[in-house]
Amino acid sequence: MNQDQSPWRYAVNIGLIGALTVVMLSLIGMVESFSKRDIIYRVVTMGNTLLLLTAIFLSYLAAKKAGREHAATAVGSAILTAVITAAGVALLVAIGKTINLRMVFINASPVLYQILTFYIGPKGIPLVLLGGLLSGLAAGLLFLAPPSIRKTIITALSAVVIAGVLQDMLRPVIALWGPLAKINLFLFAANGLSIKGAIGLFVVVAILVYVWGQKGSAVKTKVQGLPAGQQRNLKLASMLVLAFILLVLPKILGLFLSEVLTIVGLYVLLGLGLNIVVGFAGLLDLGYVAFFAVGSYVVAILTSPELGFFSMNFWTALPFVIAAGILSGVLLGVPVLKMRGDYLAIATLGFGEIIRILVLSDWLRPWIGGAQGIGQIPNISIAGYTFTTPQQVYYFILAGCLLVGFISWRLRDSRLGRAWMAVREDEDVAQAMGINLVATKLMAFATGAGFSALSGAIFATKIGSVYPHSFNVIVSINIICLIIVGGMGSIPGVIVGAFALVGLPELLREFAEFRLLVYGAALVAMMLLKPEGLWPDVKRRRELHIDEDENVAEAEEATVSA
Amino acid sequence: MAILTTKRLTKQFGGLVAIDNLDMEVKESSIHSVIGPNGAGKTTLFNCITGFYRPEFGEIDLAGHSLVGLLPDQIVRLGVARTYQNIRLFPALTAMENILIGLHTHLKARFAGIVLGTPGTRKEEQKADEESSRLLRFVNLTGKGEQLAKNLPYGEQRRLEIARALATDPKILLLDEPAAGMNPKETQEMMDFIQHLRDELGITIILIEHQMKVVMSISETVTVLDYGEKIAEGTPSEIQTNPKVIEAYLGTGASAADAAA
Numbered sequence: 001m002n003q004d005q006s007p008w009r010y011a012v013n014i015g016l017i018g019a020l021t022v023v024m025l026s027l028i029g030m031v032e033s034f035s036k037r038d039i040i041y042r043v044v045t046m047g048n049t050l051l052l053l054t055a056i057f058l059s060y061l062a063a064k065k066a067g068r069e070h071a072a073t074a075v076g077s078a079i080l081t082a083v084i085t086a087a088g089v090a091l092l093v094a095i096g097k098t099i100n101l102r103m104v105f106i107n108a109s110p111v112l113y114q115i116l117t118f119y120i121g122p123k124g125i126p127l128v129l130l131g132g133l134l135s136g137l138a139a140g141l142l143f144l145a146p147p148s149i150r151k152t153i154i155t156a157l158s159a160v161v162i163a164g165v166l167q168d169m170l171r172p173v174i175a176l177w178g179p180l181a182k183i184n185l186f187l188f189a190a191n192g193l194s195i196k197g198a199i200g201l202f203v204v205v206a207i208l209v210y211v212w213g214q215k216g217s218a219v220k221t222k223v224q225g226l227p228a229g230q231q232r233n234l235k236l237a238s239m240l241v242l243a244f245i246l247l248v249l250p251k252i253l254g255l256f257l258s259e260v261l262t263i264v265g266l267y268v269l270l271g272l273g274l275n276i277v278v279g280f281a282g283l284l285d286l287g288y289v290a291f292f293a294v295g296s297y298v299v300a301i302l303t304s305p306e307l308g309f310f311s312m313n314f315w316t317a318l319p320f321v322i323a324a325g326i327l328s329g330v331l332l333g334v335p336v337l338k339m340r341g342d343y344l345a346i347a348t349l350g351f352g353e354i355i356r357i358l359v360l361s362d363w364l365r366p367w368i369g370g371a372q373g374i375g376q377i378p379n380i381s382i383a384g385y386t387f388t389t390p391q392q393v394y395y396f397i398l399a400g401c402l403l404v405g406f407i408s409w410r411l412r413d414s415r416l417g418r419a420w421m422a423v424r425e426d427e428d429v430a431q432a433m434g435i436n437l438v439a440t441k442l443m444a445f446a447t448g449a450g451f452s453a454l455s456g457a458i459f460a461t462k463i464g465s466v467y468p469h470s471f472n473v474i475v476s477i478n479i480i481c482l483i484i485v486g487g488m489g490s491i492p493g494v495i496v497g498a499f500a501l502v503g504l505p506e507l508l509r510e511f512a513e514f515r516l517l518v519y520g521a522a523l524v525a526m527m528l529l530k531p532e533g534l535w536p537d538v539k540r541r542r543e544l545h546i547d548e549d550e551n552v553a554e555a556e557e558a559t560v561s562a
Numbered sequence: 563m564a565i566l567t568t569k570r571l572t573k574q575f576g577g578l579v580a581i582d583n584l585d586m587e588v589k590e591s592s593i594h595s596v597i598g599p600n601g602a603g604k605t606t607l608f609n610c611i612t613g614f615y616r617p618e619f620g621e622i623d624l625a626g627h628s629l630v631g632l633l634p635d636q637i638v639r640l641g642v643a644r645t646y647q648n649i650r651l652f653p654a655l656t657a658m659e660n661i662l663i664g665l666h667t668h669l670k671a672r673f674a675g676i677v678l679g680t681p682g683t684r685k686e687e688q689k690a691d692e693e694s695s696r697l698l699r700f701v702n703l704t705g706k707g708e709q710l711a712k713n714l715p716y717g718e719q720r721r722l723e724i725a726r727a728l729a730t731d732p733k734i735l736l737l738d739e740p741a742a743g744m745n746p747k748e749t750q751e752m753m754d755f756i757q758h759l760r761d762e763l764g765i766t767i768i769l770i771e772h773q774m775k776v777v778m779s780i781s782e783t784v785t786v787l788d789y790g791e792k793i794a795e796g797t798p799s800e801i802q803t804n805p806k807v808i809e810a811y812l813g814t815g816a817s818a819a820d821a822a823a
Binding site for chain 1 (some may be wrong): 673
């Protein structure tokens with residue numbers, strides 16, 4: 001897409017992209033399956049929302065292309081884009097009604113056409129186009145609205161959509177809150193939000209966002225104006241609040257969400273470990289799951305009475321687990337020391353597979369159970385208190401995450417962290433600065449592997465058994481993706497990435513068949529729109545967005561001088 | 563007096579002899595230039611001294627230590643630092659971090675000390691920060707410490723690269739075309755700076771440079787390479803009148819005045 005394309009031309013182009021997108025979403029069955037869930041009871045379904053969001057997002061882009069100075073063109077091209085997108089739906093219905101598309105597209109069912117035409121058949125086509133026109137108009141106006149209003153509306157609408165999508169999660173959670181449980185009656189109907197609930201939620205969130213937008217910066221400057229001592233107290237207080245929230249979280253969230261949290265937590269542990277290898281030291285390791293497997297199996301072998309070799313308790317086994325992880329990290333590190341980039345990736349990929357196939361093999365079956373794995377791994381207990389339910393294991397994983405996060409954070413701004421970053425940036429020069437490449441790389445592999453083994457050990461005790469198929473290469477890929485999505489080298493990024501790529505899919509299990517599609521689309525979108533990740537390292541953000549910052553600075557200067 | 567000597571140093575790439583039987587002696591606290599046409603083997607010489615290449619034959623001796631066979635990180639610990647012809651900073655790190663990495667060899671923090679935040683580690687970090695700020699000031703980059711290296715202007719990147727090399731506390735500093743791509747004024751500033759380095763810090767400087775005016779004005783000794791061989795060595799004035807040098811640079815029949823220009 002070249003820069004000096006006319007906005008109309010651009011609007012048509014992305015309108016066509018939109019049309020293709022909505023047709024695809026319909027034909028793969030996503031719209032139909034999403035339509036079973038109402039966002040607002042009997043008003044809007046998730047399927048509608050999906051189509052609407054596509055149209056609104058693309059027409060917003062079209063309006064942005066036209067620019068704020070040409071208000072009429074902006075609204076016009078937004079409408080054009082949205083109408084073309086809607087025309088895609090209309091065309092699909094028209095074709096589908098005349099030719100039987102089902103021979104090729106099994107999801108092109110009569111129900112789909114009913115959904116696409118608001119349940120009134122082909123007569124609904126003009127309505128579809130009208131819908132496109134309105135959503136284009138909405139996107140155009142949204143673009144022209146002052147930023148504070150736009151932000152308010154977008155956040156409030158997102159809140160409504162999220163509440164609607166996650167209704168099955170939220171309802172039981174709110175029900176746990178004793179006197180507050182009545183919110184459920186107000187917010188939710190039989191399927192989806194009630195109309196008054198949706199409006200209420202929208203208004204509350206909108207007011208909060210708007211007020212924060214107006215007063216937020218004033219509060220911030222006021223805080224910065226406070227004397228250092230008070231600022232520290234404030235920081236301490238907010239830390240305490242955060243700690244309190246983390247502690248009571250399982251109680252508020254209930255069993256299912258706590259389970260999700262523990263899974264996310266395990267991935268945070270893994271992510272923090274791999275972040276040291278990939279994010280800090282720049283060593284692309286695709287076989288990271290191997291260390292997770294080592295941790296799980298070592299704890300299983302040492303503790304499980306099923307095998308009866310050692311029958312240690314978790315705490316006696318833990319040092320061995322970490323040592324085994326570190327050792328395997330070094331063992332992997334030594335042969336690949338001289339490799340860089342893609343070669344390293346392939347070699348480590350091989351290592352991951354070797355471990356998986358080893359634990360699966362009949363040869364080692366008498367010791368590690370082969371395909372049947374090892375069962376009866378005892379739960380973790382401290383001084384007679386056993387961590388059994390997800391809500392209890394949560395605390396253990398939380399402690400692990402805090403410890404590993406703290407270690408990562410300390411390492412990042414240290415001699416060691418800088419050596420890793422130097423190796424990442426330019427290995428030859430790093431060596432010419434006196435950095436011992438062998439020791440530095442092995443240290444990165446060993447640290448990452450140690451964290452991963454810890455995560456594996458907790459995983460094994462949480463599940464109570466280990467199987468080879470838990471250590472598929474897809475786990476490695478998932479961890480890499482969550483690091484990239486969160487922001488390479490960023491510690492909070494790992495947490496955000498784990499929630500986005502592990503937590504969210506767990507919550508949306510009923511749509512699991514579209515999981516990989518959404519995953520892929522999200523990754524592509526991330527790389528195009530926010531390559532530095534969701535919560536990047538401060539420096540990295542500067543690195544990738546320096547031009548924008550400069551533009552903003554220039555624009556500000558220009559307005560000041562004008 | 564000689565701090566660095568090479569004896570019969572030879573480096574080959576397949577059939578190409580990049581450095582051929584080079585005997586060279588660098589005096590302590592001198593500014594020693596290495597010149598020669600493109601492809602004469604100047605940068606290869608630097609790569610051999612810093613351990614990036616391993617010579618096929620010959621000796622490199624730094625104040626009694628043989629450098630042949632050592633790794634680059636071992637050599638930098640012995641006090642040889644360098645800059646690169648095409649600047650090689652750590653582009654995505656800040657100026658400050660670049661220098662801190664240069665200080666790597668002088669820091670001792672270990673894994674446990676870092677994680678536990680022992681007083682020793684903290685003190686060392688604080689000292690390293692002070693030292694980096696001092697070096698930034700020294701190369702006139704005060705206040706630019708938080709900028710990413712790649713966002714600095716060209717001349718400042720050159721100076722930052724020198725500061726990073728200085729952070730390793732070298733006895734010998736190898737500068738590979740430090741004034742490349744600079745205008746006459748910037749070049750003059752760079753030369754003043756190099757002279758200042760030697761006079762203030764007593765560091766021995768080996769310099770590769772193409773701008774003859776620069777070379778002649780600040781060097782005490784000049785070594786001329788052509789096709790890997792040393793064809794001349796001496797004071798700038800000796801080199802300027804050496805017929806072999808003139809021939810190598812300009813072909814037969816050219817005058818000494820042109821070579822000097």
